[in-house]
Amino acid sequence: MMAARSPMRRTALGGSASRMLPQARIAGPMPWVIAIMIALTVMAASAGLALNNVATNARAEISGGITVQVVEGAPASRERQVERALSFFAQRDDVASMRRVPDEELAALVEPWLGEVANETEAVPTPALIDVRLSGPLTAERLREMRSELVRMVPAARLDAQAGWLAPVFDAIRSLQYLAMGLIALLALTSVAAVWLAARSALGSNRDTIEVIHHLGGTDGQIARIFQRSIGIDAALGGVAGLALGLGAIFVLGQQFADLGSGLVGGGTLGLRDWLVIGFVPLFGVILAMLTARLTVISALRRML
Amino acid sequence: MSGGADSIVQFDNVGLRYGTDREVLSDISFTLYPGSFYFLTGASGAGKTSMLRLLYLAQRPTRGAIRMFGHDLITQPRKALPEFRRRIGTVFQDFRLVPHLSAFDNVALPLRITGMRESEIAKPVNDMLEWVGLDHRAHARPATLSGGEQQRVAIARAVIARPEILVADEPTGNVDPEMAVKLLRLFEALNSLGTTVVVATHDVHLLRKVPDSLIMRLDKGKLSDPTGALRYPPKRENIGREARV
Ligand SMILES: Nc1ncnc2c1ncn2[C@@H]1O[C@H](COP(=O)(O)OP(=O)(O)OP(=O)(O)O)[C@@H](O)[C@H]1O
Ligand SMILES: [Mg+2]
Numbered sequence: 406m407m408a409a410r411s412p413m414r415r416t417a418l419g420g421s422a423s424r425m426l427p428q429a430r431i432a433g434p435m436p437w438v439i440a441i442m443i444a445l446t447v448m449a450a451s452a453g454l455a456l457n458n459v460a461t462n463a464r465a466e467i468s469g470g471i472t473v474q475v476v477e478g479a480p481a482s483r484e485r486q487v488e489r490a491l492s493f494f495a496q497r498d499d500v501a502s503m504r505r506v507p508d509e510e511l512a513a514l515v516e517p518w519l520g521e522v523a524n525e526t527e528a529v530p531t532p533a534l535i536d537v538r539l540s541g542p543l544t545a546e547r548l549r550e551m552r553s554e555l556v557r558m559v560p561a562a563r564l565d566a567q568a569g570w571l572a573p574v575f576d577a578i579r580s581l582q583y584l585a586m587g588l589i590a591l592l593a594l595t596s597v598a599a600v601w602l603a604a605r606s607a608l609g610s611n612r613d614t615i616e617v618i619h620h621l622g623g624t625d626g627q628i629a630r631i632f633q634r635s636i637g638i639d640a641a642l643g644g645v646a647g648l649a650l651g652l653g654a655i656f657v658l659g660q661q662f663a664d665l666g667s668g669l670v671g672g673g674t675l676g677l678r679d680w681l682v683i684g685f686v687p688l689f690g691v692i693l694a695m696l697t698a699r700l701t702v703i704s705a706l707r708r709m710l
Numbered sequence: 711m712s713g714g715a716d717s718i719v720q721f722d723n724v725g726l727r728y729g730t731d732r733e734v735l736s737d738i739s740f741t742l743y744p745g746s747f748y749f750l751t752g753a754s755g756a757g758k759t760s761m762l763r764l765l766y767l768a769q770r771p772t773r774g775a776i777r778m779f780g781h782d783l784i785t786q787p788r789k790a791l792p793e794f795r796r797r798i799g800t801v802f803q804d805f806r807l808v809p810h811l812s813a814f815d816n817v818a819l820p821l822r823i824t825g826m827r828e829s830e831i832a833k834p835v836n837d838m839l840e841w842v843g844l845d846h847r848a849h850a851r852p853a854t855l856s857g858g859e860q861q862r863v864a865i866a867r868a869v870i871a872r873p874e875i876l877v878a879d880e881p882t883g884n885v886d887p888e889m890a891v892k893l894l895r896l897f898e899a900l901n902s903l904g905t906t907v908v909v910a911t912h913d914v915h916l917l918r919k920v921p922d923s924l925i926m927r928l929d930k931g932k933l934s935d936p937t938g939a940l941r942y943p944p945k946r947e948n949i950g951r952e953a954r955v
Contacts, residue, residue: 613806613808613809614808614810616806617806617807617808617819618808618819618823619792620766620768620795620800620802620806621795621796621800621819621820621823621867622792622793622794622795622796622798622820622823622824623792623823624789624792625789627823709768710767710768710769710770710788710791
């Protein structure tokens with residue numbers, strides 16, 4: 406007639422959890438709210454990470470870079486000075502590589518601003534350009550020292566660090582990064598609130614059940630685990646949907662930026678570490694939901710004997 | 711009060727007040743012995759439910775001492791209490807069935823809490839449902855059950871794990887006299903297996919139905935012992951007199 410009393414075991418209530426609380430679920434629009442918040446957070450996070458990569462890559466590329474312009478109207482003198490400049494750099498052992506930018510390339514570069522004229526005549530004298538890549542970073546005093554030496558030999562030479570040219574671009578990227586960080590912080594905060602509210606309301610409608618299981622000898626940990634599990638599953642569903650949504654958006658955007666073919670944007674490709682960070686967003690949501698469920702249940706139970 | 715080592719529950723000068731109101735229970739002292747069958751009677755509002763709440767550990771007394779299973783309950787840390795509760799079966803006055811669980815799952819709850827394997831659960835639960843005459847309603851939700859049927863599910867849930875103490879608050883309040891007697895037989899069967907039974911009721915006719923029972927009476931929060939039931943050894947010959955009051 407009656408079951409033998411089984412010894413007290415602290416089991417996780419395994420598969421029977423669902424037979425105790427089939428409705429301790431996040432109900433109504435909350436899973437969608439969670440999904441949307443996760444999607445937005447994923448998008449903002451990937452934008453921020455991509456910007457970060459753009460800045461890092463560009464900085465690494467040009468940090469050892471010097472541009473030498475030989476500004477001389479007379480072609481013959483210009484060529485002579487270019488030769489001298491090239492041999493000046495060739496002698497130095499801290500130069501990794503150098504390359505004279507061919508005139509056609511220069512013409513192509515200035516064409517959008519000056520039109521075909523640059524090709525036709527010498528009417529608009531274009532300076533000769535030499536790209537120099539140093540082994541090791543470029544410090545301000547190294548630049549100054551190199552500049553004075555070069556000008557002594559090549560009076561028409563103008564020497565600039567490439568980083569200097571791009572300073573305004575870096576400033577712009579940096580403010581975009583701050584913006585992305587601010588957005589991520591706001592979205593994360595809202596996601597936290599959404600998950601918190603969802604978990605709490607799911608528990609609120611199950612207060613009686615919590616009380617009954619408590620009276621029947623369920624331990625706090627046992628009861629918390631039952632709720633944690635079902636709420637965690639719901640949050641995971643919302644999180645996966647949100648991640649899919651966010652990744653879809655990133656993919657579409659990524660395609661469009663790739664079509665631009667700009668070197669700067671190409672530097673924004675997300676690496677393995679970035680994908681891990683993005684994948685952590687929904688995981689964080691699930692952990693947060695489960696933590697909320699746990700804290701809420703435990704605090705409700707603490708009010709009972 | 712003496713209360714030897716063989717007592718299962720011992721109350722010593724227990725008092726209980728809710729909030730800052732007057733005490734709803736005062737100076738309650740008694741000893742329960744293993745394997746006995748007790749009725750707790752008293753008018754409505756006398757404090758029966760309050761006393762049972764102390765017994766099934768839903769409430770701590772505001773004063774006095776309670777010993778149970780040989781342990782001082784007052785000094786037990788909160789986290790030790792679930793183990794005590796698993797040794798107590800409770801029929802709540804308001805049933806407290808879990809609304810979204812079927813009758814079967816409600817009855818299975820105590821077994822699942824102790825971590826019994828699913829394969830071992832079906833048989834005892836079905837047997838128990840059959841005993842209370844609800845085998846055909848095993849899959850019904852509480853909301854679709856009559857008051858009496860809900861009460862029988864609550865009773866089945868309280869006894870399924872063979873508790874050492876069964877505490878039942880008006881367990882026959884919603885069933886016809888025939889079913890009431892049948893449920894009492896269930897309590898007696900459990901009692902004969904060694905469970906100490908405490909049944910609160912204001913139905914004096916019920917008392918006569920269990921000849922070996924002992925009677926405690928609450929009157930405005932004070933315990934009286936008109937039959938000597940709480941003395942040890944109890945005066946069994948006095949029991950019938952109380953029932954005729
Ligand atoms: N949670 C509570 N807060 C304040 N007062 C309470 C509470 N529960 C019960 N009381 C009061 O304690 C007294 C005893 O109530 P209790 O429920 O123990 O009586 P009872 O004997 O079970 O009555 P009944 O036969 O009607 O079930 C009553 O005066 C009641 O109003
Ligand atoms: Mg009552």
